[in-house]
Amino acid sequence: FNKLVSDYEWLRWIVSFFMGVFIGIIAYLAHVGVSNILKLKFSFVEKMIEYDFWLGFLAYFTSNTVLATLSSLLAVYYEPTAAGSGIPEVKGYLNGTKIPHTLKMKTLWTKLLSMIFAVSANLQVGAEGPMIHIGAIVGNGFSQAQSKEIGFKIPFLRTFRNDKDKRDFVTSGAGAGVAAAFGAPLGGALFSLEEVSSFWTTSLTWRTFFACMIATFTMKLLQDQSASLNGLMIFNMGIADKLFAYKILELVPFIIIGVLGGLAGAAFTAINIRVTAFRREKINKIKSLRVLEVFMIAALSTIFQFILPLMFKCKDIDINIIPGHGENVTESDLEVFKQFNCGEGQYNELASIIWASNEESVTNLLSINTQHMTNTARLGIPALLLFFVFYILFAAYTAGSGISSGTFVPMIVIGAAYGRACGVLVTMMFPTSYQIDPGVYAIMGAAAFMGGVSRLTVSLTVILIEVTNQLQYLLPIMITVMVAKWTADAIIHPFFDILIQMKYIPYLEPHPSKEMKLLVCKHIMAKKPVYCCEKDTLGNILEILRETTHNGFPVVNNDEEKLVKGVILRSQLLMVLERVSDVYIPNSETVYSHMEYTTRLTWKLPKVEDFGFDPADYEMEIDLSDVMNITVITVNVEFAVSEAFQLFRTMGLRHMPVVNENNKLKGIITKKDLLEKTCEQRYLELSHMKLGIDQLLHEGDE
Amino acid sequence: FNKLVSDYEWLRWIVSFFMGVFIGIIAYLAHVGVSNILKLKFSFVEKMIEYDFWLGFLAYFTSNTVLATLSSLLAVYYEPTAAGSGIPEVKGYLNGTKIPHTLKMKTLWTKLLSMIFAVSANLQVGAEGPMIHIGAIVGNGFSQAQSKEIGFKIPFLRTFRNDKDKRDFVTSGAGAGVAAAFGAPLGGALFSLEEVSSFWTTSLTWRTFFACMIATFTMKLLQDQSASLNGLMIFNMGIADKLFAYKILELVPFIIIGVLGGLAGAAFTAINIRVTAFRREKINKIKSLRVLEVFMIAALSTIFQFILPLMFKCKDIDINIIPGHGENVTESDLEVFKQFNCGEGQYNELASIIWASNEESVTNLLSINTQHMTNTARLGIPALLLFFVFYILFAAYTAGSGISSGTFVPMIVIGAAYGRACGVLVTMMFPTSYQIDPGVYAIMGAAAFMGGVSRLTVSLTVILIEVTNQLQYLLPIMITVMVAKWTADAIIHPFFDILIQMKYIPYLEPHPSKEMKLLVCKHIMAKKPVYCCEKDTLGNILEILRETTHNGFPVVNNDEEKLVKGVILRSQLLMVLERVSDVYIPNSETVYSHMEYTTRLTWKLPKVEDFGFDPADYEMEIDLSDVMNITVITVNVEFAVSEAFQLFRTMGLRHMPVVNENNKLKGIITKKDLLEKTCEQRYLELSHMKLGIDQLLHEGDE
Incomplete structure (x- = not known):
């Protein structure tokens, strides 16, 4: 079948708009959360210091360790996928590797809270990496317009429920996350392009750019109704009064x-x-050790933050040395000078940077x-x-x-x-x-x-x-x-x-490695591929589904010739079986073919264990030719691996049948076969057999 | 054969460096040329105006029309490819369409001079578009490290003499051209990515970025040894004294x-x-009409530039209204106010913008x-x-x-x-x-x-x-x-x-059109492809080369089965024939096979007419199997055109054999078959035959 990709371009823009707004709101929440907790904490600790210096230390130590432990409890027990920045997981997903829980709503909220607590605990971490992951989750959620967890679903957006659109929205979302976090709309879009995405098109540039802009703008608007240009963390360095400030x-x-x-x-x-x-x-x-580790880090870091500044002498605050505005010193200008253990009008230089947000x-x-x-x-x-x-x-x-x-x-x-x-x-x-x-x-x-x-x-x-x-x-x-x-x-x-x-995420780099240029497909392919026939038996199909976890199978004309006719996905096979079981009459000798199979993914795929076919009917024939995808890219056994790599990378393939010159199925290549390490090892194995390049190229010939 | 792509990555960086420097120098020359001619012209005309207003008009009219005509003579007679901005030609080249003369040195110099004259003639044109083309030519020249015209050639850079490297350097060069022209290194790199290039990789981003940076820097350095930040045309708007200048x-x-x-x-x-x-x-x-047209444009434009300001009254120059620097008015601040027909201390508001560079x-x-x-x-x-x-x-x-x-x-x-x-x-x-x-x-x-x-x-x-x-x-x-x-x-x-x-340049857009999603390859392929056999006769090869202009040919096992084994380029066939003719002994019944064919392009390809084979030897067999490229992507006749389009676009293909399920050659698809217009027309033809989508998809079956 020829799946028609949706052409609702305008709908993509509208979805991008709301996605940007939502990401901007989340970035704002993160900002408000962090800055308020920090403000509260520091003002409390400063009061304690006035009373007694070591009481201040105790207050600081307690609040930091409690916050850090809270953060850790969330990320270790409640939803472990939320730990870390999430950038490797998002990159992996966009490269074609699905990691469970990565794009779930639960991960989003856990991540957000855990991040707010961690940053508020004055740990040496930032809030921006998680925003990339959060943006990606929002992008996924909006493109799917559904969430099983919160039972939310917009039916008319199902047109985007395909791999490509999902990937595109996740890419835009990740960019918008950076954009909102840094208040850097251009930088966000470019980050998404340079670091995160594996597949990129010009139209995606535009939409990502748009989403980044909306996210930044929403963030700014919420933060300051006059729409000044502060992002979550624009660092106002003061204004250089000379335009060209370097020689x-x-x-x-x-x-x-x-x-x-x-x-x-x-x-x-x-x-x-x-x-x-x-x-x-x-x-x-x-798990408990992980939480303990975070506690220890927080404790040690806090001690250093408090002890190290004591090594430095107090200095007088000189009004003239405040950046930029020599004349009008305001309260906020003075805030960057931490009094810490010093007297009135003095500051501690190390405390000003180490004992600070x-x-x-x-x-x-x-x-x-x-x-x-x-x-x-x-x-x-x-x-x-x-x-x-x-x-x-x-x-x-x-x-x-x-x-x-x-x-x-x-x-x-x-x-x-x-x-x-x-x-x-x-x-x-x-x-x-x-x-x-x-x-x-x-x-x-x-x-x-x-x-x-x-x-x-x-x-x-x-x-x-x-x-x-x-x-x-x-x-x-x-x-x-x-x-x-x-x-x-x-x-x-x-x-x-x-x-x-x-993290053992199979990831295809942008370019093939040297070894790939020396190998051909027959060297790396799986040599006994699991396949279906165009008219296969029920028993065979069930067996394939039960015995393997592969995502797709080549379809050949018959068991003898094995000419590749197409490819069928696991999900398509499951749907075929579901249709068959709907009209199934045990022991009736029906031929199940040319039924009206649907290509739309149902709410939930059936499981292979749930089918109740009578083993006596296992010889029953099922015609797959109307369901399989005939637009399949196959390559010859002598095809260069570097080029196969390019095909996977640029066309976003997941599996590719390898055939001989008669189009007979000889093997299959999946993403894991094309990893740099796999190819390097395969090449080493082949060369350790003391084969010259020339023989190497012909090794495996029949 | 497996062609090993060069891995001299560091050499690419060095070449990019010199390319950037060279482009920066050219941008500087353009800048110096334009600004000096303009300065000379305006000071002369202003002197004439002081003497008599209409004498000034005559001076201005004469100099503009002479400059415009000079510019046109160069671009029309000397090297016609130099006309226009060159952006379509560069885009076309990077999309895979070679347009003669586009990347020649002669085009560069002509373009540069013609552009300088045109801008100096106060025509309503800019200097930046041509810089993109000029940058592309420099990129090409440096990557090839040779120029037939000026007899220059660096042998050790021949490793870049392949399509991919050439394309990459042209892309970087075009970006560096923009960068130098605008003094915008980031913008240049992004322009190259967004508008010019068709194929893009992450490593190319870095090198383009680098080349843009070097070009901008060279330009700045030449222009002003203190390395201030003026580009060819950074417009200093004055400094906004409030940071957030909009509500x-x-x-x-x-x-x-x-x-x-x-x-x-x-x-x-x-x-x-x-x-x-x-x-x-x-x-x-x-041709003469083209020059006359330019003369007419310049004449009319000049007249308007001189007459229209006379409709406006003179205004007094108010020192306070000079942008930014109310206190210290300098000579250059006053220059933007054109006195034109007004008295001392006055200016003409329209003349200040229309009668100006x-x-x-x-x-x-x-x-x-x-x-x-x-x-x-x-x-x-x-x-x-x-x-x-x-x-x-x-x-x-x-x-x-x-x-x-x-x-x-x-x-x-x-x-x-x-x-x-x-x-x-x-x-x-x-x-x-x-x-x-x-x-x-x-x-x-x-x-x-x-x-x-x-x-x-x-x-x-x-x-x-x-x-x-x-x-x-x-x-x-x-x-x-x-x-x-x-x-x-x-x-x-x-x-x-x-x-x-x-300009009739065949150009593949970034995305397939709607019609392509409804067509399969058999609908658009050329149905009688010209092909070679693995062991073909001399006569056949000569005939193929003489009768067609195709760039590549499928190679099949024999005339009956026609199983696709590989693809061979025209240039490879010519080289094979040259090798054969080197060892050729007329009427000797030699079998020419397994010779040491080289894959390196020679300085000049032989022409098919130059071979002096005896027609009696035309039945002589030549083995092509060692020369042909076995890493060939073939698709089935039922393969979706939209996917075939993606293959061409992302893999940079030029021709793709189409086969049936037995791998028998049925047709060939080239870039022209995949143009939007071609597919649209083909789709209309098929639907005018009153075929439903269903029949459409099976039309052409045997």
Whole structure:
């Protein structure tokens, strides 16, 4: 049958609109939740500190550990899929691998709550990664316009209940999640394109862009009815009063920052790999241990946040060194200076960044100021480097533990810390140059570290530009990101790729590997494929369904010739059997063929165990030719694996029959056969047999 | 054979670097050329005006018409491929259609010179479209590292002499061209992705991004050694002294501007279609007529530029109304006010935009000013609307005439003119609101009109943001662009798509059309494909090569069974024959097989007429099985055309054998069979035969 893809393009736009609004609302809820809990907590702790310093510590310690434990309980016991950022799962889904529970509503709410608690607990995690997953779930929910869990279903949207539309909406939703989280509509759309999606079309660009815009706008509108431009975390660095705020020679330190960012990013990734391996081995098997681990992280982190600042002397708040607005100092300007253990009118420089919300830390680190000499003194190199070491270790350890959390903002914080340290160093080396601003070096550090970890390029640059509102630094940011990416590429795989590998999600990279170019299909195919015949017996079909878990089966003309005629999905076979059982009369010798099979997916597929056919009828013949999909791509046994890979990747295939020159079925290739590791191993096996390339290419011939 | 794709990834980066540098230099040359000629011209004409007004007119008229004629002579006589913007040709090439001369060095130089003259002649054309084509040519030249024309060739780069690498470098080059032209590295990369390319991979994103960055940077460096951020045409609008310069209610006029932009864009496109059809019919056939046409356009345009301003009264230059810098008025600030026919200290408002370079017009139209009431008065609605009508008519007529020219900057100028007019109207409606700034409306107008003509979304938004350096308007620009795109989409096809159609370039759209979903391959395939046998005779091969112009041929096992074994390219057949002729001994009964055929393209392919085989040897057998490509994608006759389309589009196929269920060759599908128009027509033919869908699907069965 020729399935007609829906042409309700306008309906897609309307659905995208509501999806964007919904994601914007969720981002707003997350923002409100986090900021209110944090405000409450800090004002309470500050009051306690006034009373007694160590009572303040106790209050801070208790609230942080309680929040962290709550967050962990949700993500460990209530819905385990909600743990982590969810980016690997979404990427895997869009690459064609379904992971159970990934796109469920329950996951959404659990994730949202767990994330709010985790961020409020002053753990070294961010709120943005989970928003990507949440956006993806919303996209899926809207495209399906149904949810089994909450019993909600809009019938006229069933036209989108196909794989392609679902995938498209999930892609847009993920983009809108980033967009709303960062207040970066362009960056969100580009992130979705660069990192998340595996299949992309121009029309999808437009719709994703639109959804991102709506989500950002909704978020802004809710946050501030005057529609000012603050997102969940636009960092207002203050306004640079010179338009062109860097000199070309400054590219030298920027490039050095890029190299350092690449190295630090690689180190971060390496630490996290070790931790994840250790965690999988020792902790993840026992749920209570996972919660305990989170408790321990929170406890340790809190202690460090409180103890480390005591190593630094108090400094006087100098009104002149407040970024940008020397004249009119407002309450909120002073908020970034944490009094902590100091007297009135004084501040503790490390506490101002370490004993603060992520947003405060970033604002502090990125602040631009023309009176840079005093500004330099505000955060000294020792405080910055100590903060950097503390944050990178805790962030690398925490990522992947039993809470819902992201690594985006931690990456910005870490990068900004060492970047600013470099900036202060440069100002000290060239004390007479008033153009050097440590805030700019902090942006470069953030760009470099994020580039080193994620290897994003275009979307990262755009997100940073949108978040800091500093378009004039476009070119140096681009250069720094590229340098960091190259450096890190030389050392280790990208962070998200490793996460996917460590979660055992079969993922097809964008390009075939070297080994694939040396193999042909017969080397990697499953050589005894399970197949149906055009007119197959009831018994055979039942057996196939019972004995295998495959998603699709080749259909051949008969058992002898085995000429491939089409492909049939497991779901189609089940539906055929359901139709047959509707009209089934035991022992009646009916031939079941040319019935009006429907192609629409029913609410729930029948299970193969539920059919009550009489084994005496197992020889009964069923005609599958009207149901099977005749638009099937087959390849020859000699077809290059690299090209087969391209077919899977670009056409979104799940299985592909392999035939000989007479179109006789010889094998089948599925996604798992095309994984880089599988092909590498197969190639090694073949070469260990001491075969030359030439023989290799002919191995397996009959 | 399995062709191993080159893995010299680092070499690609190095080539991209030099490509970027080269494109940056060319963009700089273009900029220097245009601005110097314009400066010279205007200062000369102004001197003449001081002497006598009509003498000034004569000077202006003469210089414009001479420059325009020069430009036209180059593009009409010397290298006709250089005419126009070249965007359709580049898009066509990247879609798989080679158009002769498109990527030649001669085209580059002609294009560059013709464009410089055309822009200097104050024609209503821009310099940016040609830069895309020029960038593409540079990309091609660098990837091939050779040029037959100038006898230049670097042997070690021959690894990129394959279709895919060539295509990738052309894509990057086109992006770098835009980037350098606008000073918009991100926008350039995104433009290449959104509009130009047909095939795109993640790694290509990175390299394009890199090339764009290098090109922009080179351009900036040459232009201003302090590496300030001016591109070829960053329009410095002045600095908005409030960060959030629009109110949410202003979205209403912005959306109206969007709708108007969509309508105006559609009108522009419709006018240009008529003009192009007329021009093809009446003018293009005679070369001298094309030059005369350009002369006439220049003459008329010049007359209007000089006469229309006389309708407006002179105004006093008020120092306070200069954008942004009320206090320190510099010489260059005053330059935007054209004295023209007025007295000292006065200016003519229409002359300030119409009798000016594109850059001056845009700067004038987009200027932001907080003292908006006086600013409003600077350019009144009558002057703006008159300018709008003049410019849209001339720009729509000029595009496609016998000069090298683009439509990007004209689109910005036209849009900014009516946008500013709307802005002035709104300020007059709400005279008490000091937040309304006509300059902002001008940006929205530019965004809307460009969206209406080009239907770009993401890249257009980014380019506008980069060019105006006004990140805070991101959201309203996005909304305006979307509205304009939707409005125009409802009326007419995108401008560039129509250009491609009118140039008869076979182009596969990103998505299959409705008809394709109703057809299967047997309906559209060529039913008597020309094929070779695995062991074919010399005579047959020669005949095939002589009688057809096809690029590739299916290879079957023998004439009776016709089982498809592979595909062989024309170039491969020619190389085989060349090898055979090297060892050829007439009448010797040799069997030419298993020779060491090389897969590398030689410097020049032999011509089929050049072979001197003795007709007596025509029965000699040649074994093609080692040369042919066995990694061939074949589909069944019942395969859906929409899916076949996807295969062509995503895998970059050029021909695909169609087989029956025994793998017997039944037909072949090429790109031309998959064009929307072809399928539409085929579908109509089939339905006119009064066949129902059901019969339709079985029509053609044996």
